[in-house]
Amino acid sequence: MSEDTKEENKNPVGTSNPVVTPSAPISRKKWLWDNFVSLGSALLLVLVIRSSVIEAFKIPSGSMIPTLLVGDQIFVNKFAYGLRVPFTDWIGEKPLYFFRTKEPARGDIIVFKYPEDPEIYFIKRIVAVPGDTVEMKNKVIYLNGKPYDRTPAPEAKLDEIFKSLQDSATEYPRDRMKVYLDKFDHTTGTIMLDSQSYFSLDMPSRTVPPGNYFVMGDNRDNSKDSRFWGYVPFDNIKGSAFVIWLSVWLEFDQKTFTFHPERIGTILH
DSSP states (O other), X not given: OOHHHHHHHTSOTTOSSOOOOOOOOOOHHHHHHHHHHHHHHHHHHHHHHHHHTEEEEEOOSSTTTTTSOTTEEEEEETTTTEEEOTTHHHHSSSOOEEEEOOOOOTTOEEEEEOTTOTTSEEEEEEEEOTTOEEEEETTEEEETTEEOEEEEOOXXXXXXXXXXXXXXXXXXXXXXXXXXXXXXXXOEEEEEEETXXXXXXXXXXXXXXXXXXXXXXXXXXXXXXXXXXXXXXXXXXEEEEEEEEEEEEEETTTTEEEEOGGGTTOBOO
C-alpha cells in the first residue's frame, strides 16, 4: 500500500463533507466593545501620526508664491527635526522630543505658530539661523556680510510659473515680476520680486539670537515675515513642508473654482 493511500485511510469514514461546529453566540456588549477598541486604536494611531510624524495644511494666502499657490494643500514632516512625544505640542506650550535629529537649515520651508498669535499658523522659508547676521540692501539679502547666490530664473521656469498664475495675471503681470533662484545650504529656492513695489527695499543688519530663526516669504513684496515681527523660536516650529498633495481653491462668494492637477506630487524646494 502506498504512503498516499495510508494517509487517506487515516481520515475518518463519512467525513467527505466538512463538519461545521457552531460557535458560541457573541454577546452584544462584547461586539460593541471589540468594535470600540478597534476603532479607538485606529483613531489613536492616526492622532499619533498627525501629532508626531506628518500633518496636512492648506495654503490660504500668496506669501509663498511662486513656490506655493493659494489653495495648495501640503504635507508637513513633523519628524524633520526630531521625534516628538505625541500630543505635547497640542496640550502644552511647547513640544517635547524623545530625541532631536537635526537643526532647521537655511532654505527649509517651515510651518510654525505665529509668535504674535500662537493660534495662527504661518508658512515661510528660513533665511538665517542662530548666530547669522542678516540684512537687506535694495531687496537683496546679505547673510554674514555676503549676498545670497542669486540667478535669474530661466525662461522655461518663468513659463511654468506664470501659467500657474494666469488666474492672477492682473496681480502678478509677467513684465513687472522678477523671479530669481536663491541658493541656500542644501536647496535652491524660487523667489519673486515686484519691480514696482517699495514694500521693503532695505533692512538694517541684525543678528539672529540662539534658538530662533529669521524667515521670509518667497513672494518678497507680499509677505509679512521676520522683517516686521521678528524671529521664530524653535519651539514654535511644527515641521518642514515637503510635498503638495492637492491644489484646489473654491470661493463661493465669487463663484470661482481653481484646480491645478499638475501640481499634485510636487516636491517642495
